[in-house]
Amino acid sequence: MTMREWVLKPGEMKPLARSGMLLLASRCALRVEPWIPKNGKALWRDNLAFVVAEALAPPTDPKDAAKRARALSDCGADACNRLDSTDEPLGHAMAYAMTTLATAVEATALDERGVRKLVIDAAKYSASLFAVWAHAGRVKVRKGQDAVEVSAKVVWGAIRHDIAFMNVLQARPPVKVADIRLPVWQGAAPIWAAPP
Numbered sequence: 731m732t733m734r735e736w737v738l739k740p741g742e743m744k745p746l747a748r749s750g751m752l753l754l755a756s757r758c759a760l761r762v763e764p765w766i767p768k769n770g771k772a773l774w775r776d777n778l779a780f781v782v783a784e785a786l787a788p789p790t791d792p793k794d795a796a797k798r799a800r801a802l803s804d805c806g807a808d809a810c811n812r813l814d815s816t817d818e819p820l821g822h823a824m825a826y827a828m829t830t831l832a833t834a835v836e837a838t839a840l841d842e843r844g845v846r847k848l849v850i851d852a853a854k855y856s857a858s859l860f861a862v863w864a865h866a867g868r869v870k871v872r873k874g875q876d877a878v879e880v881s882a883k884v885v886w887g888a889i890r891h892d893i894a895f896m897n898v899l900q901a902r903p904p905v906k907v908a909d910i911r912l913p914v915w916q917g918a919a920p921i922w923a924a925p926p
Contacts, residue, residue, distance in 0.1 A: 736857065736882050738850045743893060748842040750893075750900035751849045752785035753910055755834035757892045758849075758856035761885070761914045764924035765820075765827040765859060767809035770802070774828075777802060777835050779907050784838040786903050795839035802832035819866035820925060826859035857885045860922070869922040884920055891916055 743751055759778060766774045777798055784790050806828025813821030830852050837848035863869055864877035871880045895912075899905055915923060 736886055738853050738886075738889065740846055740850070742890065743846060743849065745897045746893060747900055748845050749785045749903075749905075750896040751842070751845045752781055752834065752837060753896045753899055753905065754889075754892055755830075755837055755849045755852040756781050756785070756907075756910050757896065757914060758852045758889060759827075759831040759834055760911065761888065761923075762823075762827040762830050762856050762859050765823045767805060767824050767828070770805040770809070770828060773801060773805055774831060777831055781831070781834045781838055782905060782907050782910065785900075786905060789840055790838045792839040795835055799832040799835045802828045802835065806832075819862055819868065822862045823859045823925070826855050826862065830855040830859070853889050857882060857889070860885050863922060869920075881920075881922065884915075888915055 743754070746754060756778060759781075763774070780798065806825035809824040809828075810821035813824070833848050833852040833855060837845045837852070840848065860869070860881040861878055864881045867877070869877040869881045871877045892914075899909060913919070
């Protein structure tokens with residue numbers, strides 16, 4: 731797998747309208763949901779529902795989106811700071827989880843062109859969480875395999891698989907959180923898909 735495959739390209743999202751791209755960002759957030767800080771669960775649920783609802787609406791108020799995104803980012807940063815001396819990888823993973831959803835929230839205030847860039851960023855944050863986890867030795871792989879490469883291949887494969895799924899969903903409004911909560915992994919979830 732080359733580094734070029736570790737990022738979404740704008741052309742890959744060509745089948746998606748603004749609504750589908752926001753739903754894709756929601757799926758990226760759901761994939762990292764197991765890492766949200768305990769004190770951020772209500773904030774997370776509220777904002778995930780917000781992104782899904784706003785996906786099929788005109789761009790939202792930028793001030794509201796920015797306020798929501800800041801609250802998510804602050805929660806992730808606080809968790810990261812608290813764990814800095816005891817479990818740094820877990821703290822960073824929590825920060826990436828909250829930043830993924832914060833980026834999706836920010837995207838709700840933009841038109842189709844602006845949304846594309848932030849959805850690519852949300853996918854990067856989501857995948858970066860697993861890279862941090864792998865670098866910390868918490869992704870177990872067979873001897874001779876590279877944990878970062880293995881996790882990246884699985885995560886980016888799942889994100890790309892979601893594009894077709896979101897293309898179908900965007901054509902069937904209304905869409906609810908339950909509609910995007912189908913398994914976020916192709917087949918069984920990897921053992922490293924959640925903290926122990």
